[in-house]
Amino acid sequence: MPHLDQLNHAIIEFYEKLSSWEHSVVKEIGVTLAHVHAVELLGIHGAMRMKELAMKMSVTTGTMTVQVDNMVKADLVRRRPHDTDRRSILVELTEKGQQIYQNHDALHHDLTQQITSGLDTTQQQALLNCLIQMNREF
């Protein structure tokens, strides 16, 4: 396996570039990176408990509480009581939050189109298969 190193390097480089892209895109709107990240998670996975969201964002629940406070003030999300567990609170996107999610997702879509433009259909399919398999192994 001589190309494992190359593969590793290519993945890291790809991650770095995605990260930079995310930063630059967020700067243009008037929203925090953390807020966009939360909106993205809620848009993809749907309403979530505080704890779940905190874990997915790798912060403590205390930090999450104040972040959600800020996001509520910015009208990005709202809190909703959990159906069966009265300790838990669900966080869900507001209409404005959903709109921001969709805008952001459209940018992601454009980026994906751009960076896969150099690949033919067969390669794109192969890449998709690889990614699906890799996401499973995580």
Added chain:
Amino acid sequence: MPHLDQLNHAIIEFYEKLSSWEHSVVKEIGVTLAHVHAVELLGIHGAMRMKELAMKMSVTTGTMTVQVDNMVKADLVRRRPHDTDRRSILVELTEKGQQIYQNHDALHHDLTQQITSGLDTTQQQALLNCLIQMNREF
């Protein structure tokens, strides 16, 4: 192109998981995420000017100055005058910084091995080609 959406989602999911992994790995050592990120950049790209490092980390140069101050205190990097431009200052890894970079890189290596274990050699080669092409398009 019906699978562009799938591709987009797979990429986002992959990025999310890498991000979580990075956080969890860093927590175990006694180093900040920002510090590890800087060490990684310096390890990959070699010594860099403050401005370059700041841009790659998506922060202002002011922030970079205090971050590098902290990293110097932690013996991760050192400052070195630039050869031709006396305004510029090069940041480079210390021995300890290099060691941390290598440890971290080894973990990345293990992760790459793990998540590509479900792929055969042909797929791995295809994936590598795709990534190289995509990194070019960025």
Added chain:
DNA sequence: TACATTACTTTGAAATTCAAACAAAGTAGG
């Protein structure tokens, strides 16, 4: 030489984060 630009640092205020303490709700064993 004079003027503008670039690179970095400093500073002070604002934002973010965490750990710890707390309250309320669920769970398990006797």
Added chain:
DNA sequence: CCTACTTTGTTTGAATTTCAAAGTAATGTA
């Protein structure tokens, strides 16, 4: 039931991080 323990989310206060703006020194340009 009851008691003890766990889980969930909030609050608090301190520490850290961040940025924008102002300052300094070196470089480029006209």
